Amino acid sequence: QVQLQESGPGLVKPSQTLSLTCTVSGGSITSGGYYWSWIRQHPGKGLEWIGYIYYSGSTYYNPSLKSRLSISLDTSKNQFSLKLNSMTAADTAVYYCARVSIGAAGLDYWGQGTLVTVSS
């Protein structure tokens, strides 16, 4: 059974960089056929794609976040990470990591989500 778990700070100051890590167990992030993705949900709002990465290192970013965003892999730890810089209050959200099954285009496994609040 594949499991994903987000980790990182729950509070970030304005203008700082958010760093989140997703640890994958029960499966390898170097397996083809999957994208490893980040999705967020602002309080009381809908789901928003942040971006995703393939095991080859190819990345796909939400154009609205692209200038501030970096997603990377750490294959030695079976983890992938998100860095979002120049954080503002508008980035306050629950951040989820999830696996995309490419063939089915479905997000089949999700982390529990982590609330990130941007405040001084």
Added chain:
Amino acid sequence: QSALTQPASVSGSPGQSITISCTGTSSDVGRYNYVSWYQQHPGKAPKLLIYEVTNRPSGVSSRFSGSKSGNTASLTISGLQAEDEGDYYCNSYTSSSTLGYVFGTGTKVTVL
């Protein structure tokens, strides 16, 4: 890339059937059979209900079914139960964005 359009809310009585629509364009829902649906309960992560328009993952109740016609995909919940109350989101592959995927606006389902 704008979000796919879903009704803000849908309600029904226990035992009834309800349908949630997800309207896109010829660049996403209308072009690809890569529509998926998710259920989200308060404070929980979304759960995959339907992928590739009509397919259910193992363990998902057969009361959930998906379909598509033109630029609109639909999720039908049959035999509505109290536990079905929550938020539902569609997602589609899209050629309109370098990102490749787009979520729907979300629908709150209320069991009366």
